[in-house]
Amino acid sequence: MTALNFDDCIGCGLCILGCPAFEETGFDVLTARGRNKALQAGLAAGDMVEPIWACTLCGYCDAICPTRVHNVEIVLHLRRELVEVGLMLDAAGDTPEVRLKPDSTRDAVAGSALASWAASGFSGTAPSSVGSGFSRTVLAPPPPRPALVLGCTIRERAPHLIPSIKEFLNRIGRATDLCEEGCCGSFEVEAGRAMPAHSSAGVVSDPICLEQYDAEFLGVLAMQHLDLFELKPPFYYFAPHRLVNRDHARIYPLYDALRRRFGCDTNLDLNRLARSTSAGSVQGMTGRDARDIGAAVARLLTHSRAERIVTCSPADYLAFRTYSGRETLFITECLR
Ligand code: SF4
Ligand code: SF4
Secondary structure, eight states, X not given: OOOOOGGGOOOOOGGGTTOHHHHHHOOGGGSHHHHXXXXXXXXXXXXXXXXXXXXXXXXXXXXXXXXXOOHHHHHHHHHHHHHHTTOOOGGGGGSOOOOOOOOHHHHHHTTSHHHHHHHTTSOSSOOHHHHTOGXXXXXXXXXXXXXXXXXXXXXXXXXXXXXXXXXXXXHTTOOOOBOOOSOOSHHHHHTTSOOOOOEEEEEESOGGGGGTEEEEEHHHHHHTTGGGBOOOSSEEEEOOXXXXXXXXXXXXXXXXXXHHHHOOXXXXXXXXXXXXXXXXXXGGSSSTTOOOHHHHHHHHTTTOOOSEEEESOHHHHHHHHHHSOSEEEEGGGGBO
């Protein structure tokens, strides 16, 4: 696990610039700086319930922090502490029941005799299942790697996108067999009720699911095949903020190339970082801690005269469609 290095926070305040919790409320105490200063002063998770649940995990603060404080990791850790003592997110009762992705392989190995043997540096007598000899050891085949993970937002709230997603993947020669599992469990991770699962997959259609899968992201593949799309300016492209913020050296150039080619507006600004709508977070749900997504959409579009919105993020697609008053398209709906 990444170090909980809140002591490295120097209080510069750079992280406040694009923090959606600050944009909406104006409260410094709800930002990464506020939490880190509280932790440095010796406050415990139970003393800072609101600051912990106010974070949308957009990752902006991690990307801009000059001392590399792992703010998202710190928030997830604090949330798990809160959940342990029953201080759940207020919206939890309103969220759809989400099932933690089963990770039976990991669970079976952890705590097994084999794991203990490995932890001892492989010294002493090997557990019988290991020492029984190759001729009698039957290795279970690895679970099949799902080709396409849609994510529950598309499955439940925007299933009309599925044919165009499959059409795009067919055109670039990718398999489209659907992963039959339900929710990937990333909201459980965000809500402090689970650890990430990290299964392997082909392509995922929702950046939120990348919390749980090692896979390629549909939106990034789309950026690598721009000739397949009909994108007429003026449009506003909402890039997947968490991906850009988490790995902006790799992801930013792809979306910047789109911006240069079409002259479109985007949510990428402020030192190459991506602003969020909060729609893909647990605070995108209803409840006391719900975020004002309509206000966030209005802020993002303040200076844009784009006639339509295009995005590769399912939750943001729904947010712009609901609140922008402008035509809103998922990237695969723009196939030529
Ligand atoms: S950018 Fe980093 S060092 Fe500066 S206040 Fe935020 S967390 Fe602290
Ligand atoms: S992850 Fe986003 S919402 Fe959370 S503190 Fe950082 S900038 Fe603010």
